[in-house]
Amino acid sequence: MHHSTKEKKIIHIFTLMQKLYHGEEIYAQNERLCDEFGINERTLRRYLEDLLRLYGQILVLERKQKNINGKKVNVYRVVDRQKDISDTLRFFLEESNELSWIITMVHENDPRILNTLSFHDKEIIEKNIQLDKEIFLFRSNPFExxxxxxxxxxxxxxxxxxxxxxxxxxxxxxxxxxxxxxxxxxxxxxxxxxxxxxxxxxxxxxxxxxxxxxxxxxxxxxxxxxxxxxxxxxxxxFETMQNPMTLEGVAIQTAILKANPAIKRYFVKGMKPFFLSQRYIETTEDGSVIFSINYTQALEILPFIKQWSPSLELLEPQSLKAILKKELSQALSLYN
The missing domain is CATH 2.30.30.100 (SH3 type barrels.)
Structure with a gap:
């Protein structure tokens, strides 16, 4: 499964939370951990600093001697490993507002990562996911x-x-x-x-x-x-919203677009869509890709079309084409 950089960050942060939950001591210079994540020491250090900032109540930072050129390094660990570790998991999942949505994000991006948890922990997480589904809706990645x-x-x-x-x-x-x-x-x-x-x-x-x-x-x-x-x-x-410009209670229209061969790889069948309603239609003889997107108003879709212009052509409807032409003409007039 291919993940974007932001999706990988979410999974990495959650994995670090799991490791801390299981009592591991984590430090940025850990080459094995960097290799596991496919990141460098600087990135791992930033992740750990984020976790300490958010979870200072249960995490501690201390300098310890590790087998790294005989030097002491900053080590992150759970404050009290002797206490019931389930309290730590419960804090991560229920008591802290800071990252309560991260579990749902991990589940949406790669639910397989939760398979390593115990049955009891899975029950807690599944309960948390169901609760947060009533609170949060994600149409882009909030981690940054x-x-x-x-x-x-x-x-x-x-x-x-x-x-x-x-x-x-x-x-x-x-x-x-x-x-x-x-x-x-x-x-x-x-x-x-x-x-x-x-x-x-x-x-x-x-x-x-x-x-x-x-x-x-x-x-x-x-x-x-x-x-x-x-x-x-x-x-x-909520099920069909695509971006903040999606209107509620408005009739849905459909735009037909053509991506030329220069950008077709982003729109071929099977690629992650840019819009919830995006549907592949066909690939033409010259290699262009025809696809459709539903929308409720021009503002919902025109910024996307402009972003990919001139490699992306709006074929239908004519009413939307007229709005696009007018806006492009107004923009070009600024440079005359």
Whole structure:
């Protein structure tokens, strides 16, 4: 199975957590471990520093003599190896907000990595995955944004609101300041390298709020929790959402595109799609690949088409082609 760099990082971090859980002492100069991961010492050190920053409550860093040119090195280990090690696993999976979503990400990227765990540990993880599926939705990889988002206590507050299906009052600052009262906190979504909170407003309107623009979040005065059936209304949207520009409750349209031979290897049958709805259609005689993508509005798909231009051609529909031509003409006019 081929993994992207970010997917590999997630799996490496989780594997380090497993090794610490089993009582191993880990240090960045461990050539065997670097070879196992296919990374260098500097990268392994960065991973370990991330774990210490996030899990300082149960990890300790100390200098120990290792067989590395007779020098002492920084060694990372669980604080108390004599205590019930299941407490450590429970902390990783349940008590810590910092990486609670990483288990779901590992499961989505390569569930085979969980096969090495004991039956008891698997039960804990499977329970955690089911719980977090109700909280998180991933449409891109959140690991690179971990440090920024996890430094904010607001994220933990929002997660709790989603988990317990709570009404909240939210102060939101995008183009202008808004006070959104009695909103239902539906789901945390990571897409296009940003965290979003899906909400239903007091008027019954669905919105995505970028978490970076949420200034304050308070308990609603007169309402506490909403019913599960509210989430059921948006199940189809959450299952088909492709990026933050995907609209809810809007008719789906289909674009037909052609990737020329220069970029066809990224679009041939079997390659990882760029969009959830992307479908291979055929390969033409000249080697071009025809494929389709569903969309709800132009903004959902046009940035992708522009990114691959001129090697990617939009064939249909004509209405979307007209919008694309207009935007490209406006862009070119800036250079005249």
């Amino acid at each position: 944004n971990l440090q920024d988002i996890e430094e904010s206590k607001r994220f933990s507050t929002i997660k709790a609101a989603v988990k317990h299906r709570e009404y909240r009052n939210i102060e939101y600052q995008y183009d202008q300041h808004e006070l959104l009262e009695n909103v239902k906190c539906l789901k945390l979504i990571f897409a296009s390298n940003n965290w979003y909170l899906a909400i239903e407003t007091e008027e019954g309107r669905f919105r995505l709020l970028r978490i970076a623009f949420i200034k304050k979040i308070h308990y609603a005065k007169d309402k506490t929790t909403y019913q599960q059936h509210t989430l059921a209304k948006y199940r189809h949207y």
